[in-house]
Amino acid sequence: MTSKQKLPCCCKGSGNTYKIIMVRHGESEWNQKNLFCGWYNADLSAKGVQEAQSAGKALKQAGHKFDLAYTSVLMRANKTLDAILKELGQQNIPIQKTWRLNERHYGGLTGLNKLDTVAKYGEEQVAIWRRSFNVPPPAITPENPYYDHIINDPIYNDGPAKNEFPMFESLELTIKRTLPFWNDVIVPQIKTGKFILIAAHGNSLRGLVKHLDNMSNEEIMQLNLPTGIPFMYTLNKSSLKPVEGGSLQFLGDPETVRKAMEDVANQIKKK
Numbered sequence: 165m166t167s168k169q170k171l172p173c174c175c176k177g178s179g180n181t182y183k184i185i186m187v188r189h190g191e192s193e194w195n196q197k198n199l200f201c202g203w204y205n206a207d208l209s210a211k212g213v214q215e216a217q218s219a220g221k222a223l224k225q226a227g228h229k230f231d232l233a234y235t236s237v238l239m240r241a242n243k244t245l246d247a248i249l250k251e252l253g254q255q256n257i258p259i260q261k262t263w264r265l266n267e268r269h270y271g272g273l274t275g276l277n278k279l280d281t282v283a284k285y286g287e288e289q290v291a292i293w294r295r296s297f298n299v300p301p302p303a304i305t306p307e308n309p310y311y312d313h314i315i316n317d318p319i320y321n322d323g324p325a326k327n328e329f330p331m332f333e334s335l336e337l338t339i340k341r342t343l344p345f346w347n348d349v350i351v352p353q354i355k356t357g358k359f360i361l362i363a364a365h366g367n368s369l370r371g372l373v374k375h376l377d378n379m380s381n382e383e384i385m386q387l388n389l390p391t392g393i394p395f396m397y398t399l400n401k402s403s404l405k406p407v408e409g410g411s412l413q414f415l416g417d418p419e420t421v422r423k424a425m426e427d428v429a430n431q432i433k434k435k
């Protein structure tokens with residue numbers, strides 16, 4: 165190496181790029197039971213805790229040092245973030261929690277087993293509810309056993325307001341509340357050069373990925389994010405869009421990532 169060559173920088177970005185890392189929470193107790201979860205505040209499973217710790221170890225090994233982290237108000241994402249920061253020895257960085265990064269609200273499907281729902285409504289309908297861009301699930305009603313738990317949960321004391329509180333969300337509606345937070349809060353911090361970690365959810369992160377990669381409504385239907393495997397975006401400094409090869413750079417071996425994505429897709433397929 166000559167004195168002019170530099171080692172590739174693992175963090176923050178350099179020259180014309182910014183870097184940001186995102187991670188879907190580790191497996192939750194409701195993922196394990198194959199239940200539609202959405203805004204229900206499920207805990208991590210033991211496997212999910214391990215996934216979060218492994219994510220932290222992988223980030224540490226790659227030499228990442230964050231300035232700031234964002235997460236939802238749901239415990240599965242919060243605990244994932246805490247476990248990662250503990251592994252990194254970076255528990256003291258500022259963390260901002262927001263309902264805008266929550267999982268999409270699964271409405272009347274909340275608490276239902278995914279395979280039971282397939283048995284009742286058919287795989288095609290359930291696939292549309294899960295992955296279509298703009299077809300929402302049915303609304304949650306007070307008869308749903310988790311309605312009160314969700315609507316009265318003190319984690320929502322700071323929003324959304326009761327009159328905006330969702331009763332269901334499609335991916336489109338999820339993006340409508342996630343994107344303002346990305347544009348108004350996260351982007352300004354990226355532009356100051358802060359290296360950011362976002363710990364959130366399968367569908368709130370699919371919304372950000374759709375936005376960053378300009379994916380069509382059809383393309384995003386095919387994307388399933390694995391639990392607990394961090395991924396990096398390398399963004400052009402002026403457009404804030406990914407540079408070539410800068411999208412969805414998973415920190416894991418490709419075969420493991422492929423298998424984990426396939427497992428998420430197959431949650432509605434009979435074994």
Ligand SMILES: O=C(O)[C@@H](CO)OP(=O)(O)O
Nearest residue numbers: 199200201202267294366
């Ligand atoms: O139940 C949920 O909230 C989500 C994520 O776990 O499920 P799906 O992958 O089916 O959108």
